[in-house]
Amino acid sequence: MIYLRLVFESLRFAMQALRSNLLRTLLSLLGVTIGIFAIISVFTVVDSLERSIRQSMSFVGERIIYIEKWPWIFKGDDMPWWEYMKRPPATVREYRYxxxxxxNDEGVAIVSRRGGNTFxxxxxSMTGIMMQGVSLNFNQVAEVPIxxxxxxxxxxxEGSRNVIIIGHEVAQNLFPQGNGVGKTIKVAGQRFTVIGIMEKQGAGLFEGLPTNDKNSYVPFGAFGKMFAGGxxxxxxxxxxxGRVDDPGLxxxxYEVRGKMRTIRGLKPYQDDSFAVNRSEMMQDEISNLFSIIGLAGWVIGGFSILVGGFGIANxxxxxxxxxxxxxxxxxxxxxxxxxxxxQFLFESVFLSLIGGGVGILLVSLITFIPMGTLEIILTPGNILLGLGVSVVIGVLSGIIPAVIASHLDPVVAIRSK
Known part of the structure; x- marks a missing residue:
């Protein structure tokens, strides 16, 4: 009961402090409000941007290794570009091997891509469509939401038949009146029978990135008959x-590198004639970028919170x-x-929470501002972070005055009036 009494009295004294000199208190809490607003708004926008970018790059997939000629990221590689050009492309023989x-895998697929097609x-008719030639177990490796x-x-x-799966936007443009499954469309002079239509994915944050809405899949052999390789x-x-129980793949x-070197007959002293790209590469780069932005948010908001802390201490x-x-x-x-x-420590925390709560309320108002394809969401984690920072600022700002008050001599304190 004594702790409940402490909380109640501290809340009452905090309200009295607000009412006794409203302008002074509001100006003092303004620093905490601005600081929490700056930090949580940056984190909210960063989280929303990161989530939107990851969704826009969902075509890369999760837990997937790509064997290609070119690496996605060049890190301290002194190999000249023409050496990459000499590398042989992946083959059906390597895929089968x-x-x-x-x-240590859950599935292997071979895929070829060509954009800018007209259906x-x-x-x-519709232009600018991505066409991909895929193998049988492609849907085990990548998601094909039909x-x-x-x-x-x-x-x-196996028969390289002219059948095709098209995206939602493609279907809407070619068959505005109804279902297109079973219909025959023309692509580069070839006739393809539509056997599937994918779910609507929606627009991503960046234009130009692949999306299932303007995508299509055909058998790998049928794709090879239309477009030359080499x-x-x-x-x-x-x-x-990769498997779920293989952290970091x-x-x-290691197994893929060994198998590829074996089938290509590479000697131990020879460099790889292929690049091993992982979807985590892009995700790690994105995380590193946004961690820097988040650090900048802490620095910007930290100065405001520091000023607000001095205001509450005052x-x-x-x-x-x-x-x-x-x-x-x-x-x-x-x-x-x-x-x-x-009693004084709780009062300081309550005052800081009021300032932090107003800052979080201002951040929540940002989420109602339309920003095109970017959806701003204030997550519970960021709300708890804002409240947690407010509590810490309240404790740090009120600890010294509270200690001074608790060590006052009662006789001297009574005579002070």
């Missing part, structure tokens, strides 16, 4: 999905001065030092 021999159906229809069968893949043609990539990467020193006589009476009636200490 990895599919049969790998042990036609009767009088309707809304209507189905994925390819083994007979369709050094100057469309070059396929190998995709290997280290075991899979209020608490004034409160101790104004209530010195009351402290002496409380001590003469048997109040312990810790009672006086916690």
């Amino acid at each position: 990895l599919d049969e021999t790998l042990e 036609k159906y009767l009088n309707n 809304q209507i229809g189905r994925f390819f069968t083994q007979q369709e893949i 050094p100057r043609g469309v070059q396929p990539s190998l995709m290997i999905k 280290k075991n899979l990467e 209020i608490m020193f004034v409160s101790v001065k104004e209530r010195t006589n009351i402290i002496g009476i409380q001590k003469s009636l048997g109040a312990k030092n810790f009672f006086i200490l916690f």
Whole structure:
């Protein structure tokens, strides 16, 4: 009960401090409000940006290793660009070898891509569509969210049949009147039968990045009949999905490197003739970028919070001065030092929480501002962070005045009035 009494009295004294000199208190709390607003708004925008970017880059996939000619990120690599050009592209033979021999994977696929295609159906047409030629177990490696229809069968893949799965936006443009499954469309002079339509993905944060809405899949062999391969043609990539129990895909990467060097006949002293790219590479770079931005948010908001902390400390020193006589009476009636200490400490925390709460409220108002494809969301984690920082500032600002008040001599304190 004594702790409940402490909380109640501290809250009452905090409200009295607000009412007794409203302008002074509001100006003092303004620093905490601005500081919490700066920190939490930066974190909220950063989290929203990071989430939107990751969603826009969902085409890369999770726990996937890509075998390609070029690395995605160059880190201290002195190899000249023409050496990368000499590297051979991935082949169907390598795909089958990895599919049969790998042990630390959940699936292997081969895929070729070509953008800027034009699809036609009767009088309707659409340009700028990505076409991908995929192997049978591509849907085990990457997500193919089919809304209507189905994925390819083994007979369709092995027979290189002209069947196609199209994105939601493609279907809306070619078949505005109804379902397009079973219809025949034209692509580069070839006729393809639509067997599936993917779910709507929506616009991403950045234009130009691949999206399933303007994407399409055909059997790998059918793609090869349309577009030439080789050094100057469309070059396929190998995709290997790692297991959940392989953190960082280290075991899979080591195994893939060994298998690829074996099938390509590389000597121990020779460098890899392929690049091993992981989806985590981009995610790590994104995380590093936003961690720097988050640090900048702490620095910007930290100065405002520091000013706000001094403001609250000033209020608490004034409160101790104004209530010195009351402290002496409380001590003469048997109040312990810790009672006086916690009374002022709780008051300081409550004042800081009021300033922090206003700052979080201002951040929540930002979430209602329309920002195009970017959706700003104030997460519970950021709310708790803001309140936690407010509590810490309240404790640090009020600890010295509270200690001074708790160690006042009751006789001297009573005579002070």
